[in-house]
Amino acid sequence: MLLSATRPRLTVAVTGLNATDSPGPGVAVIRALRETVDFDLRVIGLSYEALEPGIYLRDMVDRTYQLPYPSAGTAALLERLQYIKEQEDVAVLIPNFDAELFNFIKLEPQLRALGIRTFLPTLAQLEARDKLNLPAFGAAHGLHVPASRPLLHAGELLAAAEELGWPLVLKGRYYDAAVVHSLVQAEQAFGRLAGQWGVPLIAQQFVAGQEINIAGLGDGHGRALSVVPMRKLTITDKGKAWAGITLEDEALLALARRFAEATKWRGGFELEIMRAATGELFIMEINPRFPAWIYLTAAAGQNQPAALLRLALDLPVPMMDGYAVGKMFVRYAWDLITDHTQFQQVAALGEL
Amino acid sequence: MKLPYERPTLRKLTAGMPNKFGPRAGARAVTALDGVAVAELVARFGSPLFVLSERQLRRSYQAAVRAFGTRYPRVQLAWSYKTNYLNAVCRVFHQEGAWAEVVSGMELEKALGNGVPGPHILFNGPGKRRADLERACEVDAVIHLDNADELHLLLDVAAGRARRPRVALRVNLDAGIVPQWDRFGFNLENGEAWQALGRVACSGRLALVGLHCHIGTYVLQPAAYGAAATKLAALARRCAQELHTAVHYLDLGGGFPSTNTLKGAYLPATDTVPPLDDYAEAVAGALLGAGFPPDELPLLVLEAGRALVDEAGSLIGTVLANKRLADGRRATILDFGVNLLFTSFWYDHHISPTREFSTAAEPTVLYGPLCMNIDMLRESIALPLLAPGDIVVVHKVGAYNMSQWQQFINLRPNVVLIDQAGQPHVIRAAETLEYLQQLEAVPAHLL
Amino acid sequence: MKLKKNIATSEAGFVFNPATGDSFAANPLAADILARTKAGQEAAAIKADILEHYDVAPGQLEKDWDDLLAQLREFNLLD
Numbered sequence: 001m002l003l004s005a006t007r008p009r010l011t012v013a014v015t016g017l018n019a020t021d022s023p024g025p026g027v028a029v030i031r032a033l034r035e036t037v038d039f040d041l042r043v044i045g046l047s048y049e050a051l052e053p054g055i056y057l058r059d060m061v062d063r064t065y066q067l068p069y070p071s072a073g074t075a076a077l078l079e080r081l082q083y084i085k086e087q088e089d090v091a092v093l094i095p096n097f098d099a100e101l102f103n104f105i106k107l108e109p110q111l112r113a114l115g116i117r118t119f120l121p122t123l124a125q126l127e128a129r130d131k132l133n134l135p136a137f138g139a140a141h142g143l144h145v146p147a148s149r150p151l152l153h154a155g156e157l158l159a160a161a162e163e164l165g166w167p168l169v170l171k172g173r174y175y176d177a178a179v180v181h182s183l184v185q186a187e188q189a190f191g192r193l194a195g196q197w198g199v200p201l202i203a204q205q206f207v208a209g210q211e212i213n214i215a216g217l218g219d220g221h222g223r224a225l226s227v228v229p230m231r232k233l234t235i236t237d238k239g240k241a242w243a244g245i246t247l248e249d250e251a252l253l254a255l256a257r258r259f260a261e262a263t264k265w266r267g268g269f270e271l272e273i274m275r276a277a278t279g280e281l282f283i284m285e286i287n288p289r290f291p292a293w294i295y296l297t298a299a300a301g302q303n304q305p306a307a308l309l310r311l312a313l314d315l316p317v318p319m320m321d322g323y324a325v326g327k328m329f330v331r332y333a334w335d336l337i338t339d340h341t342q343f344q345q346v347a348a349l350g351e352l
Numbered sequence: 353m354k355l356p357y358e359r360p361t362l363r364k365l366t367a368g369m370p371n372k373f374g375p376r377a378g379a380r381a382v383t384a385l386d387g388v389a390v391a392e393l394v395a396r397f398g399s400p401l402f403v404l405s406e407r408q409l410r411r412s413y414q415a416a417v418r419a420f421g422t423r424y425p426r427v428q429l430a431w432s433y434k435t436n437y438l439n440a441v442c443r444v445f446h447q448e449g450a451w452a453e454v455v456s457g458m459e460l461e462k463a464l465g466n467g468v469p470g471p472h473i474l475f476n477g478p479g480k481r482r483a484d485l486e487r488a489c490e491v492d493a494v495i496h497l498d499n500a501d502e503l504h505l506l507l508d509v510a511a512g513r514a515r516r517p518r519v520a521l522r523v524n525l526d527a528g529i530v531p532q533w534d535r536f537g538f539n540l541e542n543g544e545a546w547q548a549l550g551r552v553a554c555s556g557r558l559a560l561v562g563l564h565c566h567i568g569t570y571v572l573q574p575a576a577y578g579a580a581a582t583k584l585a586a587l588a589r590r591c592a593q594e595l596h597t598a599v600h601y602l603d604l605g606g607g608f609p610s611t612n613t614l615k616g617a618y619l620p621a622t623d624t625v626p627p628l629d630d631y632a633e634a635v636a637g638a639l640l641g642a643g644f645p646p647d648e649l650p651l652l653v654l655e656a657g658r659a660l661v662d663e664a665g666s667l668i669g670t671v672l673a674n675k676r677l678a679d680g681r682r683a684t685i686l687d688f689g690v691n692l693l694f695t696s697f698w699y700d701h702h703i704s705p706t707r708e709f710s711t712a713a714e715p716t717v718l719y720g721p722l723c724m725n726i727d728m729l730r731e732s733i734a735l736p737l738l739a740p741g742d743i744v745v746v747h748k749v750g751a752y753n754m755s756q757w758q759q760f761i762n763l764r765p766n767v768v769l770i771d772q773a774g775q776p777h778v779i780r781a782a783e784t785l786e787y788l789q790q791l792e793a794v795p796a797h798l799l
Numbered sequence: 800m801k802l803k804k805n806i807a808t809s810e811a812g813f814v815f816n817p818a819t820g821d822s823f824a825a826n827p828l829a830a831d832i833l834a835r836t837k838a839g840q841e842a843a844a845i846k847a848d849i850l851e852h853y854d855v856a857p858g859q860l861e862k863d864w865d866d867l868l869a870q871l872r873e874f875n876l877l878d
């Protein structure tokens with residue numbers, strides 16, 4: 001190909017290859033990156049488990065290396081990345097997994113010294129949007145968030161319900177949630193969520209309405225370079241969008257821009273929005289990374305992962321204006337075929 | 353030369369990670385502590401063996417003094433005896449300049465025995481008896497009042513004394529951490545503390561010199577210390593204004609974490625524990641902004657325990673046996689258990705092999721030698737293929753283990769201190785059966 | 800020790816049980832033992848060879864041998 005011969009070669013490493021029914025964004029990020037016109041890309045997958053589907057998508061991912069679990073800490077991660085850097089000339093690394101961000105943000109200077117660039121929020125930004133801190137975050141920046149309070153024991157449920165009203169949303173510390181309509185239900189749900197995720201739980205005001213997600217890219221100086229809102233059309237039993245459509249709505253764009261401005265957000269983000277019947281927009285959750293449906297932004301004309309790649313390399317990125325409205329994604333499941341020998345390579349040696 | 357041997361083993365390949373260090377790395381071998389070979393230590397002092405590093409004790413102490421002292425002009429550390437009251441350890445800290453913080457009559461005597469002047473001993477604790485109070489008055493230690501009954505007992509003890517006993521009020525307060533420790537001291541928010549201060553002041557029999565709080569242990573939020581310092585400072589200002597009593601010192605207690613990882617924590621403590629500087633920044637900021645006239649800034653007292661001593665302690669032990677459990681899991685039995693490593697109930701201690709192994713690792717349950725079901729050191733840990741006789745080192749065990757250890761089923765082992773020149777000294781000898789039985793008496797009819 | 804017939808072993812130390820779909824990674828010594836067993840060598844001969852070449856006491860080897868058998872049994876790899 002003439003074109004690729006003229007484009008500089010670049011190696012990018014991407015995590016989040018767990019394209020399962022509660023998908024990580026890695027494969028979608030890679031798909032979007034592959035459409036960049038700037039580089040001739042080599043894509044390195046970084047996985048935590050041997051059966052992350054992205055590993056076996058061999059035409060998307062050139063080679064995969066396993067990483068130690070985030071719980072092993074930064075020292076183990078850095079050692080592994082040093083090894084990978086000896087094998088592959090990784091210039092940019094794009095983490096896509098909430099639980100690993102803390103480590104990658106902490107390691108930013110060391111990675112930079114290794115010659116690996118990232119483009120991530122700061123630790124303070126990461127902390128501020130944590131579920132537990134969301135009310136304070138909303139108050140500080142004048143953003144609507146549902147009223148909520150932390151719960152340490154089931155005895156506080158009644159007071160929480162009096163304050164927040166029925167039904168009540170109970171959220172696990174890290175994952176999982178339940179909508180409960182009575183004290184009995186609430187106590188049951190409390191036992192289950194606290195047993196699984198520990199305390200505190202978060203009791204949140206129930207907001208009825210339409211679920212909308214916004215994918216954005218902050219430049220770290222207060223500008224959202226790209227904002228693409230999407231309404232979920234079908235939702236899995238895990239609450240994930242299985243089909244969605246891009247929307248045109250100035251209020252949504254303004255909200256995301258205000259978020260980026262208030263926080264000086266650096267990197268990809270996703271706002272989970274509830275649009276109440278009154279039209280009021282509530283921020284239900286803020287994800288500090290691209291969502292799994294991020295390829296839709298590329299398909300609609302604003303390739304956020306490709307733009308993030310440029311930001312990581314200190315290349316200019318103009319404000320992106322306009323995207324295709326009514327562009328839809330419909331997700332599907334596909335059975336990749338591989339062989340036990342490949343699985344053995346990944347599971348035992350950590351490389352494929 | 354024969355080839356090095358490692359037992360033959362098979363690992364079932366699953367979707368998860370082969371080992372926690374990553375695919376190509378194993379646990380690092382630790383062959384020496386402060387320059388002394390682990391093998392030599394075991395040969396000379398046996399196994400298990402506690403080892404303390406004098407260099408690390410001093411380094412941790414100086415780091416704490418530096419963190420707070422560079423931000424606030426008047427700082428004093430008081431060594432929290434219960435954390436580790438081996439005399440050699442206490443004396444290292446006293447040499448560095450530490451006062452003593454004690455919580456019983458026994459600890460009070462220990463501090464006096466270590467040459468700490470009475471006025472430099474801070475006497476905390478909810479269980480002081482009359483005799484303890486009398487002794488404290490006698491040596492002019494500062495009594496940190498815990499409750500109203502104790503206050504009245506002390507007023508009684510103070511009656512007729514030539515010198516007014518010096519007291520501080522222990523306060524518990526809402527510093528924004530949960531659960532709030534409210535069982536020690538007088539509550540601030542409900543007015544109890546102020547009421548007690550009024551009683552102390554108007555009694556005329558006690559000299560109020562300080563205010564104290566200790567908000568918890570292994571507290572991960574520096575901001576909580578800022579909140580506590582703000583509240584304590586406001587209380588001190590109120591004492592000055594309304595009771596015309598100048599409080600000399602504010603004691604913010606201990607509770608600063610060490611870098612041991614709590615059980616159930618997702619990320620290792622080495623990555624998540626805030627540096628002591630963050631705590632110092634919060635406290636100094638609060639005190640400097642509290643409105644004290646510059647020449648009346650109170651002394652800041654700190655009772656850091658685990659943060660000063662945890663890292664300096666190691667426990668050397670030996671693999672006694674390996675076995676396979678009914679469900680196929682590997683189990684390793686060590687020569688120390690929860691009797692010596694009390695902190696394994698709440699920490700996932702870092703454990704190192706002491707020789708090189710291949711990267712093969714097997715998830716292993718770690719048991720101690722006690723014939724008790726609770727004697728489990730770790731439910732699952734990825735360790736190299738240890739064989740009987742292999743030596744391991746448990747790191748950061750200096751806090752609470754050498755005071756909360758139990759003489760149960762086995763005798764307690766040697767404790768050595770490696771001095772700054774790399775010389776090991778026994779600072780507590782291994783117990784003997786004779787030692788264990790010396791206080792026993794057998795009635796004549798059983799002889 | 801008699802490995803199931805259809806167990807596949809690879810040079811890299813991988814073991815595959817076609818009847819269950821399970822894969823295993825053997826460390827070098829275990830891989831060597833399995834390969835020799837498949838090739839029809841007797842246990843006694845394998846052990847003698849290990850004792851000759853490796854730094855291990857006979858008692859330790861016997862114990863570890865039993866443990867390997869326990870693992871193979873646990874993993875359903877023995878006849």
Ligand SMILES: Cc1ncc(COP(=O)(O)O)c(C=O)c1O
Nearest residue numbers: 432566569606607655656657658
């Ligand atoms: C009054 C007081 N001060 C200081 C300490 C030392 O605590 P830490 O080891 O958490 O610093 C304790 C321990 O419980 C204490 O009760």
